[in-house]
Amino acid sequence: MNFAVVGSQFFPLLINGLALGFIYVLVSVGYTMVYGVLRLINFANSEIFMLGTFATSIVSTTVFKFNIDSHPSHGMKLVLVLLCCLLASMVTSAVVAVLVELIAYRRLRTKGANRLGSLISAIGTSIVLSEGVRILTHSIPVASPRVLSKFYVFKIHGVGLRIDQMLTIVFGFILFFAVDRFVTKTRLGKAIRAVSMSEENSRLMGINLNRVISLTFLIGGLVTGAAAFMYMTVYEQTVFNVGFNIGIAAFTAAVLGGIGNLRGAFYGGLALGLAEEFFSVLLGSQWKEITVFVVLVLVLLLRPNGLFGEAVQQTRV
Amino acid sequence: MINLRDAGAELWEGWNRPKRVAFAILAILAAMLLPYAGRYSLTNFLNTPISSYQAVLVYPVGMYILMALGLNIVVGKSGLLDLGYVAFFAIGAYTAAVLGTHTHLNIWEIMPFGMGAAMVAGVILGLPALRLRGDYLAIVTLGFGEIVRIFIINTPSIGGPNGIAGIPQPPTFLGQAFDIEHPDHFFWLVVIMICVVIWMVRRLSIRRPGRAWEAIRQDEDVAVLMGVPTLRYKIWSFSIGAAVGGAAGVIFASQQMFVAPQSFNYNVSVLILSCVVFGGMGNIWGVVLGASILSYLPERIRFISNARELVFGLALVLMMNVRPEGLLPRKKREHLSEEERAALKATRAAMKASKKSESKEARN
Numbered sequence: 001m002n003f004a005v006v007g008s009q010f011f012p013l014l015i016n017g018l019a020l021g022f023i024y025v026l027v028s029v030g031y032t033m034v035y036g037v038l039r040l041i042n043f044a045n046s047e048i049f050m051l052g053t054f055a056t057s058i059v060s061t062t063v064f065k066f067n068i069d070s071h072p073s074h075g076m077k078l079v080l081v082l083l084c085c086l087l088a089s090m091v092t093s094a095v096v097a098v099l100v101e102l103i104a105y106r107r108l109r110t111k112g113a114n115r116l117g118s119l120i121s122a123i124g125t126s127i128v129l130s131e132g133v134r135i136l137t138h139s140i141p142v143a144s145p146r147v148l149s150k151f152y153v154f155k156i157h158g159v160g161l162r163i164d165q166m167l168t169i170v171f172g173f174i175l176f177f178a179v180d181r182f183v184t185k186t187r188l189g190k191a192i193r194a195v196s197m198s199e200e201n202s203r204l205m206g207i208n209l210n211r212v213i214s215l216t217f218l219i220g221g222l223v224t225g226a227a228a229f230m231y232m233t234v235y236e237q238t239v240f241n242v243g244f245n246i247g248i249a250a251f252t253a254a255v256l257g258g259i260g261n262l263r264g265a266f267y268g269g270l271a272l273g274l275a276e277e278f279f280s281v282l283l284g285s286q287w288k289e290i291t292v293f294v295v296l297v298l299v300l301l302l303r304p305n306g307l308f309g310e311a312v313q314q315t316r317v
Numbered sequence: 318m319i320n321l322r323d324a325g326a327e328l329w330e331g332w333n334r335p336k337r338v339a340f341a342i343l344a345i346l347a348a349m350l351l352p353y354a355g356r357y358s359l360t361n362f363l364n365t366p367i368s369s370y371q372a373v374l375v376y377p378v379g380m381y382i383l384m385a386l387g388l389n390i391v392v393g394k395s396g397l398l399d400l401g402y403v404a405f406f407a408i409g410a411y412t413a414a415v416l417g418t419h420t421h422l423n424i425w426e427i428m429p430f431g432m433g434a435a436m437v438a439g440v441i442l443g444l445p446a447l448r449l450r451g452d453y454l455a456i457v458t459l460g461f462g463e464i465v466r467i468f469i470i471n472t473p474s475i476g477g478p479n480g481i482a483g484i485p486q487p488p489t490f491l492g493q494a495f496d497i498e499h500p501d502h503f504f505w506l507v508v509i510m511i512c513v514v515i516w517m518v519r520r521l522s523i524r525r526p527g528r529a530w531e532a533i534r535q536d537e538d539v540a541v542l543m544g545v546p547t548l549r550y551k552i553w554s555f556s557i558g559a560a561v562g563g564a565a566g567v568i569f570a571s572q573q574m575f576v577a578p579q580s581f582n583y584n585v586s587v588l589i590l591s592c593v594v595f596g597g598m599g600n601i602w603g604v605v606l607g608a609s610i611l612s613y614l615p616e617r618i619r620f621i622s623n624a625r626e627l628v629f630g631l632a633l634v635l636m637m638n639v640r641p642e643g644l645l646p647r648k649k650r651e652h653l654s655e656e657e658r659a660a661l662k663a664t665r666a667a668m669k670a671s672k673k674s675e676s677k678e679a680r681n
Binding site: 035039041103104107108111113114116117118119120121123124125126127128131132134135248251252255259286287289290293294296297300301304305306 | 445448453455456457460461463464467468470471590594595598623626627629630632634638641642643
């Protein structure tokens, strides 16, 4: 137990945890929305994230000719490059997410297969995507050139907030807020919520089920792609299986908050990001993943439906 | 698509006892001859091009069938989604490794300890986790699998990331040596274990536990209402499944003579679950078939080494889309009286006839 370090490093840990937490929040939005509508753990979501990180890296290196030695850019060009990377990442992830639903899940769903069948199809899709990228990249990690120079926005008593972390936190919050507003206020958002409450009734009410499900995957993909972009600006490296740990952590975050519940994903993601940072200092980073799961088990024991979840109906396999 | 399972079941039910026994013995003998299939021109298409065929039959094929049968008790029979099954395999293997290198017990004597340790772990995990339902259970079991693996990596006294080497092989039994030269003897051992597990599952599923599991799988609330002590039976299901996984782990450790944490990652759990669902949840023969195909296929296509996992993933997606219930799905109706069965047969025949006449009319 290393309480002294936690005390002295409290604010830097807090900031790191928040930045990581917002990445988790956005990825777990992808999981939780799909789960809410289809009751399906979308295993391919971690690969959708992975493709987003590669899209970011490819755009900055091939379109804008950045390489490892080039200097970070400034001014309008910086904004342009970042926006293009973000857009590329979001669009790639969204397109892949929608395609995955079309190819791997839709047929199974219309056939009325059991939930585990879709789960195996999801696992298969995830294997195909990650293996495809592994073969293309020869299993070599891809380092992304530094586009954004990492200066401190402000520093008080030696505690600073780095620009990439600030970007992640601010932009993550805005994006989550936008998705939340979309789902609660707009017509399409209401359709999504209706389908997640009862598929059959919403179909009777004239909701186009296929379109709503595609829309759900689209939004999940967009948000996951944005998370991938932020991951790349903070960590600047990606590899074909980068999605695995992030995916498990984000899914855990979604469960922690109560899966199927958008705001639950928000609190769950932040809690997990903070817990991971603090525990890795407290117990040593090798125990970090265990403590995350232990926290999860304890939370589920006290609140079996997650922190903010409604009672999940019995799910059958 | 033809219903292989129904056709098979009908054939089986038409036989009398001696016929059934003869068939079972023949099937087991055929399975035991499998290691030699690679030698003859008639059957050498089974040979795996790069890895040793006889070793492949033990691990992964035999081990995966065994584990898939164990997981089938949890997922297929009782409907509890377990994403961390590899933990029990790891516990069995490490029990064998630690006891085998630190004590003078041989593998036969270690076996009960391995199974016991896995069962205890199953109960420890099950008591809190089985109060949860559906996907919450899935994530907690997934977490358990990761916890066990990370715990092993971070504990230097059991080898840490380097694993444990020098695990003893089983002593010679009935003149059959179990060593690296004789993977076929290991395969026989695994076949016998598979037969025992199949026998156990078949007995259990027609007795009280099997009926309780079936009730829990179909509707847990109703099961509670009807007086089934669901938690107790769920824990039984968990720990029996765990014991099978532990036994597989013990054999794995002594056959490989070496265990390391990277053999027990999350992918193995997913692969075993895929075996169960791919073959047909809840149906023993489906699970055996699914596990044989999914464990054998990647070895058979090793010559396309780079793309073999990719092909494996594609095969999973394709198969699930073509046959969402798995290759050999479980029976829809379990217990029928003779009269009901006759009535069902008559209805089917009538339906067939009407379909035929319909298509004839359509043609005319």
